[in-house]
Amino acid sequence: MNFSKIKQLYPDAQLSDYPFLESDTFRIPYKNKWIHIPTDKLNDKEWHLLNLLKEEVQPTSFPVSRSDWFQYLEGNKELPPQTTRSVRLIQLYLEKMDDQFDYSIWIDSIIHLFDPVLDVFFVTSDMCFVVQDNSAPSLSREEITGTIKTLEDDFSIRTNAYIGHYWQPDSHLKSILKEEQAIFQQEVTHLNDRINALPDVALRYFTKEAVAGSSIMKELKKQIENQEDWKELVVALWESQGNVSVAAKNLFVHRNTLQYRMDRFNETTGLSLKNMNELLLCYLLIL
Missing domain, CATH: 3.30.70.920 (Lrp/AsnC effector binding domain/regulation of amino acid metabolism (RAM) domain)
Structure with missing residues (x-):
């Protein structure tokens, strides 16, 4: 099977790393990827033929539901x-x-x-x-x-x-x-x-494109990644909602040691991890 030929037959077909898209598609595994064809472009006969093709490409190894x-x-x-x-x-x-x-x-x-x-x-x-x-x-x-x-x-x-x-x-x-x-x-x-x-994934999922496309965010991200222990510092403070004592306990360090790291972070990046808005910004950078 050749995707370019599928594309000629179905111009709206897509090749994706993922088996699920947000639209209704008929999916076929293809070279560790997935071919997606919009279901509204298929008639009953085409649907049946594609199912036969799919069985040849990847024989069913699990019970297929008809529910x-x-x-x-x-x-x-x-x-x-x-x-x-x-x-x-x-x-x-x-x-x-x-x-x-x-x-x-x-x-x-x-x-x-x-x-x-x-x-x-x-x-x-x-x-x-x-x-x-x-x-x-x-x-x-x-x-x-x-x-x-x-x-x-x-x-x-x-x-x-x-x-x-x-x-x-x-x-x-x-x-x-x-x-x-x-x-x-x-x-x-x-x-x-x-x-x-949803609350566990929303921040990263809904902001990742904006973060990836920003020169400002890329530069700030680089500053954080240049220091080995700063990522775990930001995560610990975010997960404790800025509570320094709880974050220090989770990192197995003394509260004064954590406070020193936060001051050094502020001096280098200009961002204060004591401020929740700035802590949120830093957390977005490391997601």
């Missing part, structure tokens, strides 16, 4: 399955799977541990989606982490999770869930914790 939620998120249905409650999408990215991994037992385990669920299915060989409505119990991050840890121990894998927000099942739901998919796949390699939600 209404799967069809909706894949772009095959315009409206979400009927529900009066707000819904959320939990994305689970599985690492270090081997040939012994049993997808069916995993799905059964997810249904049991996250009960109640509306649906559970795989969209790629390593990405599992869980759909819940707001009748599900409100679990803390620690409780979700414990649930995921139980699965990891049972299946000998590592899991990263994005816990979606609850959204109304209206005409905007699909575009919102598509954006959540795009956010998670682009941010998963930058996440410090393995259980995350």
Whole structure:
């Protein structure tokens, strides 16, 4: 298969590093990337032929769902399955799977541990989606982490999770869930914790292009990166919301030592880590 020939047939086709885009597309794996063809450009016959091609390129190694939620998120249905409650999408990215991994037992385990669920299915060989409505119990991050840890121990894998927000099942739901998919796949390699939600990724995701395109930010970033211990200094202060005593404890240094580092940072960069606005600016630089 040659992407240039696909592009001739479908001029709107895109080649991406990621399996999910914010628009509805038919995706095909291609040389460690993904070809995306807008679903509104395909008729039923083309859809069927492309599915046959996809099976040749990447034989299915996981159970393919035919459920209404799967069809909706894949772009095959315009409206979400009927529900009066707000819904959320939990994305689970599985690492270090081997040939012994049993997808069916995993799905059964997810249904049991996250009960109640509306649906559970795989969209790629390593990405599992869980759909819940707001009748599900409100679990803390620690409780979700414990649930995921139980699965990891049972299946000998590592899991990263994005816990979606609850959204109304209206005409905007699909575009919102598509954006959540795009956010998670682009941010998963930058996440410090393995259980995350929108507040954990929003700063980096929604500001990274502005930061990357700014000469001012590039110069400030260079100043911070030139000093080996400044990145951990900024992170510690940000995570403690500027509390010097807590940051010093987390860094295993004396409070006076931390204060000295902050003064040296201020002298070099002209930015004070005691000021929350300036601390936020520095945190954006190192994300």
